[in-house]
Amino acid sequence: MHHMYAVGLDVDTRAYFTAATMIIAVPTGIKVFSWLRTCYGGSVRYTAPMLFALGFVFLFTIGGLTGVVLANASMDVAMHDTYYVVAHFHYVLSMGAVFSLFAGFYYWAPKIFGRMYSETLAQIQFWSLFIGVNTTFMPQHFLGLRGMPRRIPDYPDAFEGWNYVSSIGSLISVVSMGLFLYTIYDMFVNQPIAVGNPWGIPAFFMSTPVFENEAQTTTTLEWQLPSPTPYHAFNMLPVQS
Secondary structure, three states, X not given: XXXXXXXXXXXXXXHHXXXXXXXXXXXXXXXXXXXXXXHHOOXXXXXXXXXXXXXXXXXXXXXXXXXXXXXOHHHHHHHOOEHHHHHHHHHHHHHHHHHHHHHHHHHHHHHHHOEOOOHHHXXXXXXXXXXXXXXXXXXXXXXXXXXXXXXXXXXXXXXXHHHHHHHHHHHHHHHHHHHHHHHHHHHHHOOOEOOOOOXXXXXXXXXXXOOOOOOOOOOOHHHHXXXXXXXXXXXXXXXXX
């Protein structure tokens, strides 16, 4: 309902939806702290899936903070249909959700396709995409605060500076996506065959992205199978104690 601030709601209704929308920030904040506490409780290795997961937390938090700003009816009426709103929901959806998808892809690709990916290419792709999307959408907050409307195909010359920066960021993102496609090609052509548990780690902590030791420290069922997982993997229903 807070998306209806601009349709002519009375003041009391706007006040109610301001309070209700800001209360949503409480469980959202709890989620962020839960994710960070999960990282704190483990031995974090900054491989590509972990980098994308941390990138998601950062971008999602930025989007959430700007959402708290837009939760206020008085602010939202002023900034409705401006580029501030565009920047807000792209930080939460287009950037937060997409970074989660990349994290899942790099984590599960060895198990699904049976091939390892190049950690170097994956990390270059992460940093290029991270820089690109922030260069694209962070300036749009400033454009929205200055009154640039969205859904308009043209804009005054006064908005040219930050739009130019945003365009550069979009080009960086395009290059990053091209690198991602090459990473997939490289995975199938040049990279080694994945073991059953490519994320198995030795008994001590290793910061290197290359893990030669396949110690079965991850004991859930999918990591006990070959990569890629064969059809009819189990002849009988497994029982895990």
